[in-house]
Amino acid sequence: DVKVTQSSRYLVKRTGEKVFLECVQDMDHENMFWYRQDPGLGLRLIYFSYDVKMKEKGDIPEGYSVSREKKERFSLILESASTNQTSMYLCASSLYTGTSRAYEQYFGPGTRLTVT
Amino acid sequence: GENVEQHPSTLSVQEGDSAVIKCTYSDSASNYFPWYKQELGKRPQLIIDIRSNVGEKKDQRIAVTLNKTAKHFSLHITETQPEDSAVYFCAAVNGDSNYQLIWGAGTKLIIKP
Numbered sequence: 528d529v530k531v532t533q534s535s536r537y538l539v540k541r542t543g544e545k546v547f548l549e550c551v552q553d554m555d556h557e558n559m560f561w562y563r564q565d566p567g568l569g570l571r572l573i574y575f576s577y578d579v580k581m582k583e584k585g586d587i588p589e590g591y592s593v594s595r596e597k598k599e600r601f602s603l604i605l606e607s608a609s610t611n612q613t614s615m616y617l618c619a620s621s622l623y624t625g626t627s628r629a630y631e632q633y634f635g636p637g638t639r640l641t642v643t
Numbered sequence: 644g645e646n647v648e649q650h651p652s653t654l655s656v657q658e659g660d661s662a663v664i665k666c667t668y669s670d671s672a673s674n675y676f677p678w679y680k681q682e683l684g685k686r687p688q689l690i691i692d693i694r695s696n697v698g699e700k701k702d703q704r705i706a707v708t709l710n711k712t713a714k715h716f717s718l719h720i721t722e723t724q725p726e727d728s729a730v731y732f733c734a735a736v737n738g739d740s741n742y743q744l745i746w747g748a749g750t751k752l753i754i755k756p
Binding site (some may be wrong): 557558560567568569570571572575577579585586602617623631632634635636637 | 644649652673677686687688689692702732736742743744746747748749
């Protein structure tokens with residue numbers, strides 16, 4: 528069973544603080560993703576990584592950065608948190624082999640971040 | 644950029660009736676179309692998917708149909724039950740990246756007793 532874990536379920540931070548959200552997967556997946564989920568807007572991709580130290584911007588990267596130093600760990604960093612970054616953050620991972628269901632993304636439980 | 648449109652945003656059906664959610668996509672190179680279900684307070688999970696060489700796929704009460712010419716695909720749930728209440732997301736694989744999914748905005752399905 529694939530397990531994707533996130534460092535916190537709930538987080539409250541103040542405006543201007545540096546925030547780290549961490550995601551760990553235990554299935555040796557190459558691909559990892561950070562999404563932001565807001566009501567009515569679905570899942571919006573912030574950043575993704577297809578290998579260690581490799582990263583690509585998604586649809587809404589502004590205000591965020593990422594780090595992937597180890598294959599199993601993908602961190603999302605808010606350099607200076609702002610109130611408009613209050614949201615649910617979901618991490619996901621996937622294995623790419625070209626075979627059936629290789630695109631399936633496995634999600635973590637989410638981190639609900641509130642910035643005050 | 645490429646996008647996926649999903650309709651309706653909210654769907655309310657009587658228990659036992661059928662529910663249909665529709666998505667259209669823009670990327671001609673997309674060849675994989677999954678559906679995810681997210682129950683309240685839980686993570687999204689894959690419930691069914693279809694590849695472009697297949698027109699229809701069924702798994703018990705759920706089925707997905709794909710029309711590549713028209714670039715749309717649909718999720719069908721028959722004999723709906725209370726546990727089907729959730730938010731459903733459709734997606735299409737980004738033809739350029741082969742691992743990035745482009746997501747629809749989601750449909751909240753409400754099953755009325």
